[in-house]
Amino acid sequence: xxxxxxxxxxxxxxxxxxxxxxxxxxxxxxxxxxxxxxxxxxxxxxxxxxxxxxxxxxxxxxxxxxxxxxxxxxxxxxxxxxxxxxxxxxxxxxxxxxxxxxxxxxxxxxxxxxxxxxxxxxxxxxxxxxxxxxxxxxxxxxxxxxxxxxxxxxxxxxxxxxxxxxxxxxxxxxxxxxxxxxxxxxxxxxxxxxxxxxxxxxxxxxxxxxxxxxxxxxxxxxxxxxxxxxxxxxxxxxxxxxxxxxxxxxxxxxxxxxxxxxxxxxxxxxxxxxxxxxxxxxxxxxxxxxxxxxxxxxxxxxxxxxxxxxxxxxxxxxxxxxxxxx
Amino acid sequence: xxxxxxxxxxxxxxxxxxxxxxxxxxxxxxxxxxxxxxxxxxxxxxxxxxxxxxxxxxxxxxxxxxxxxxxxxxxxxxxxxxxxxxxxxxxxxxxxxxxxxxxxxxxxxxxxxxxxxxxxxxxxxxxxxxxxxxxxxxxxxxxxxxxxxxxxxxxxxxxxxxxxxxxxxxxxxxxxxxxxxxxxxxxxxxxxxxxxxxxxxxxxxxxxxxxxxxxxxxxxxxxxxxxxxxxxxxxxxxxxxxxxxxxxxxxxxxxxxxxxxxxxxxxxxxxxxxxxxxxxxxxxxxxxxxxxxxxxxxxxxxxxxxxxxxxxxxxxxxxxxxxxxx
Numbered sequence: 001x002x003x004x005x006x007x008x009x010x011x012x013x014x015x016x017x018x019x020x021x022x023x024x025x026x027x028x029x030x031x032x033x034x035x036x037x038x039x040x041x042x043x044x045x046x047x048x049x050x051x052x053x054x055x056x057x058x059x060x061x062x063x064x065x066x067x068x069x070x071x072x073x074x075x076x077x078x079x080x081x082x083x084x085x086x087x088x089x090x091x092x093x094x095x096x097x098x099x100x101x102x103x104x105x106x107x108x109x110x111x112x113x114x115x116x117x118x119x120x121x122x123x124x125x126x127x128x129x130x131x132x133x134x135x136x137x138x139x140x141x142x143x144x145x146x147x148x149x150x151x152x153x154x155x156x157x158x159x160x161x162x163x164x165x166x167x168x169x170x171x172x173x174x175x176x177x178x179x180x181x182x183x184x185x186x187x188x189x190x191x192x193x194x195x196x197x198x199x200x201x202x203x204x205x206x207x208x209x210x211x212x213x214x215x216x217x218x219x220x221x222x223x224x225x226x227x228x229x230x231x232x233x234x235x236x237x238x239x240x241x242x243x244x245x246x247x248x249x250x251x252x253x254x255x256x257x258x259x260x261x262x263x264x265x266x267x268x269x270x271x272x273x274x275x276x277x278x279x280x281x282x283x284x285x286x287x288x289x290x291x292x293x294x295x296x297x298x299x300x301x302x303x304x305x306x307x308x309x310x311x312x313x314x315x316x317x318x319x320x321x322x323x324x325x326x
Numbered sequence: 327x328x329x330x331x332x333x334x335x336x337x338x339x340x341x342x343x344x345x346x347x348x349x350x351x352x353x354x355x356x357x358x359x360x361x362x363x364x365x366x367x368x369x370x371x372x373x374x375x376x377x378x379x380x381x382x383x384x385x386x387x388x389x390x391x392x393x394x395x396x397x398x399x400x401x402x403x404x405x406x407x408x409x410x411x412x413x414x415x416x417x418x419x420x421x422x423x424x425x426x427x428x429x430x431x432x433x434x435x436x437x438x439x440x441x442x443x444x445x446x447x448x449x450x451x452x453x454x455x456x457x458x459x460x461x462x463x464x465x466x467x468x469x470x471x472x473x474x475x476x477x478x479x480x481x482x483x484x485x486x487x488x489x490x491x492x493x494x495x496x497x498x499x500x501x502x503x504x505x506x507x508x509x510x511x512x513x514x515x516x517x518x519x520x521x522x523x524x525x526x527x528x529x530x531x532x533x534x535x536x537x538x539x540x541x542x543x544x545x546x547x548x549x550x551x552x553x554x555x556x557x558x559x560x561x562x563x564x565x566x567x568x569x570x571x572x573x574x575x576x577x578x579x580x581x582x583x584x585x586x587x588x589x590x591x592x593x594x595x596x597x598x599x600x601x602x603x604x605x606x607x608x609x610x611x612x613x614x615x616x617x618x619x620x621x622x623x624x625x626x627x628x629x630x631x632x633x634x635x636x637x638x639x640x641x642x643x644x645x646x647x648x649x650x651x652x
Contacts, residue, residue: 078619087619135485149585151477158587159461160623165584170577170615172499182615251496258491259475259585261484289496289508293404293413297486 005069007061009054009109010314012116013046013075015039015091019311020053022061025069027127027319031061032311039092046092047099051106065108072112072318073099074119074310081161084113112321114155117164119313120305121148122155124266126316128304135262138303139166141249142269144179145187149260155317167191171251189248192224192271198241199227210235228274242274243281250285257290257298268303331395333387335380335435336640338442339372339401341365341417345637346379348387351395353453353645357387358637365418372418373425377432391434398438398644399425400445400636407487410439438647440481443490445639446631447474448481450592452642454630461588464629465492467575468595470505471513475586481643493517497577515574518550518597524567525553536561554600568600569607576611583616583624594629 007030012019020033033056035049050073058065077089084100100111114122121130121138130136136150145167149156156163167187168180175184176194188194202208203219214229215221230238253265272278287295305312333356338345344363348356359382361375376399384391403415410426426437440448447456447464456462462476471493475482482489493513494506501510502520514520528534529545540555541547556564579591598604613621631638 078617147585151482156477156586158620158623159589160587160619162617162619162623163585163587165587165617165620168584168615168617169581171496173497173574173577180617248499251499255495255581256585258494259473259489259582260482261486261489261491263485289494291404291488291491291494291506293486293488294484294491297484297488 005067007063007068008315008318009057009068009071010311010316010318011050011054011071011073012119012310012314013037013050013073013092014116014310015076018049018053019308020050020057021311021315022057022063022068023315023319025319027315029315030063031057033057033060037092043092043094043097047102047106050103054107054109068109070110070112070318070321071103071107072114072119072314072321073103074114074116074314075099076116078160078162079113079115081112081114081157084111086113110321112317114314114317115148115161115164116310117146118148118155118157119311119317120268120303120309121150121164121266121313122316123305123309123311123313124268124303125150125155127312128309129266129301130264133262133264135260136264136266137166137256137260137262138266138268138309139253139256140269140303141191141267141271143192145191145252145269147256151260166252166256169252169255171248171255186248186252190245190252190271195224195227195241195245195271196222198244199238202237202241208235208237211238224271228277231274231277239277242277245271246278246281247285249278250282251289253282253300254286254289254295257286257294261294262298264299264301266301266303268306268309272302331393333389333394334641334644335383335394335397336637336642336644337376337380337397337399338445338636338640339363339376339399339418340442340636341402344375344379345634346376346383347637347641348383348389348394349641349645351645353641355641356389357383359383359386363418369418369420369423373428373432376429380433380435394435396436396438396644396647397429397433398440398445398640398647399429400440400442400640401425402442404486404488405439405441407438407440407483410437412439436647438643440640440643441474441487441490442636443472444474444481444483445643446594446629446635447476447490447592447639448642449631449635449637449639450594450629451476451481453638454635455592455627456590459588459590461586462590462592463492463582463586463588464592464594464635465579465582466595466629467517467593467597469518471517471578471595473582477586492578492582495578495581497574497581512574512578516571516578516597521550521553521567521571521597522548524570525564528563528567534561534563537564550597554603557600557603565603568603571597572604572607573611575604576608577615579608579626580612580615580621583612583620587620588624590625590627592627592629594632594635598628
């Protein structure tokens with residue numbers, strides 16, 4: 001008896017957790033599993049966590065592997081979507097891992113690979129804030145700043161699968177050092193990491209009492225979350241740090257709008273959860289720095305799928321793959 | 327007797343000149359005509375200059391209007407490619423001109439309209455430095471800085487036909503005022519206009535003797551061309567101004583490479599004619615500020631078609647239109 005494939009699987013591989021979703025051929029979720037990545041246990045262990053979570057999600061739904069048409073994996077780092085190789089994933093400690101080949105051997109399901117930010121963009125485009133938009137830019141503002149581009153209705157990868165590195169746009173040539181080695185990247189000025197760094201510098205100058213109070217009294221305990229808490233409690237220093245980050249974010253978004261003339265920019269990631277303090281400083285900067293026609297045609301919107309954008313994008317990619325069979 | 331169309335026409339409408347080319351269906355040039363725009367005589371006059379140049383080029387080649395399949399016009403400003411309306415062309419003094427309709431009525435040839443920088447990009451992609459590149463960014467550095475994007479092998483227009491405004495990317499948030507009203511745009515830091523402004527400021531401080539010597543002794547006579555001449559004659563101030571502009575250009579190019587991951591960036595326009603003084607300052611900045619994978623996959627190359635990029639792009643567009651007939 002031949003069982004025709006009726007399901008697809010999406011996996012979002014992050015530095016701390018792995019989200020796995022089973023969906024039917026209309027993209028409706030059937031079951032979900034979330035496990036910790038346990039990256040420090042090494043690559044074999046993490047690969048085992050992925051295959052284990054796939055087995056779990058199948059078992060949960062009572063679905064057989066033969067009924068799964070394709071699995072799409074979203075992973076960090078520069079990677080090769082065609083060959084299915086992760087070139088470099090610093091937070092996993094991986095170099096040149098042929099993850100497609102490994103998972104196909106272990107699971108006997110065709111595997112597709114794409115960048116996590118790209119898949120989050122695809123998720124928001126298909127199921128979230130960007131439905132039916134032809135040209136949409138997705139930006140995630142979190143520990144770092146990443147992005148994905150939907151151009152002409154399709155995910156745009158660039159020539160070496162590394163398009164969308166919005167966080168490494170220079171917006172202040174002599175600005176603070178970025179993790180990439182460059183100075184004045186958007187990520188070094190507007191990410192959660194940048195917000196925490198600014199707050200620690202403030203505390204080091206003997207100021208920032210409100211931030212320290214939210215951070216257990218220890219400058220080392222300062223994070224973007226504690227800065228946000230201090231701002232919410234009315235601390236002027238914290239508010240000013242977040243406002244400045246938001247203005248830089250506005251500059252980066254305006255640049256993207258002038259270059260790509262999208263109809264929509266979707267903003268997600270933990271820093272955006274700070275809400276109005278970000279938006280009220282970001283919007284005027286975007287408006288001031290966009291050319292009239294491009295500015296008028298670009299809407300800004302918060303992401304709708306939260307931490308599930310990536311796995312929903314993986315579902316969308318696996319569905320797109322359509323007839324893919326080994 | 328039915329005469330089947332065997333030719334197409336490309337027109338590049340600039341603020342000072344109109345270039346018109348007749349080509350066969352393989353894109354081979356048959357005849358060319360160049361006339362001055364005479365923009366100050368008003369829009370009816372300029373429209374007459376366009377139709378006159380079309381008649382001239384046809385006469386020159388002994389071709390009848392019925393033998394022309396399509397005419398593509400490259401024009402400045404925000405415009406609507408589908409409706410064929412030029413929304414705003416400051417250097418022609420035009421507002422909301424339905425140029426497609428007007429020219430089709432007068433010439434009885436189907437007319438296509440696109441942005442001049444887009445068509446220069448298309449020209450370089452089809453006939454110049456960017457042949458066979460899937461993802462190519464064209465940047466023209468002249469009085470202003472403009473650009474055109476070839477993504478996935480096709481001209482990318484964005485959602486309101488205004489994509490590619492690379493010159494209005496902010497690269498220095500509190501930098502000099504730009505003609506667009508914003509501060510620190512790439513155009514305000516690296517265009518020919520910016521180079522001349524910096525040199526005039528130097529002269530106003532009583533320095534820049536070498537630049538003044540090349541400019542007839544009058545600060546008002548300083549242009550990017552006289553600054554380039556002073557630099558070529560060894561003037562340190564002139565060299566430093568051009569080097570600084572080139573470094574900002576490198577920052578803008580690095581941003582584009584990180585965002586779009588093109589395989590090629592083509593640089594044209596009068597400022598690029600300054601040659602090695604630009605390139606030697608631009609290259610290290612691009613290298614320092616691009617992420618490894620994106621930087622490695624992006625070649626930089628000078629434009630090949632010079633002032634004929636736009637008209638060749640118009641030829642390419644008219645040929646693409648293929649079966650377009652009224």
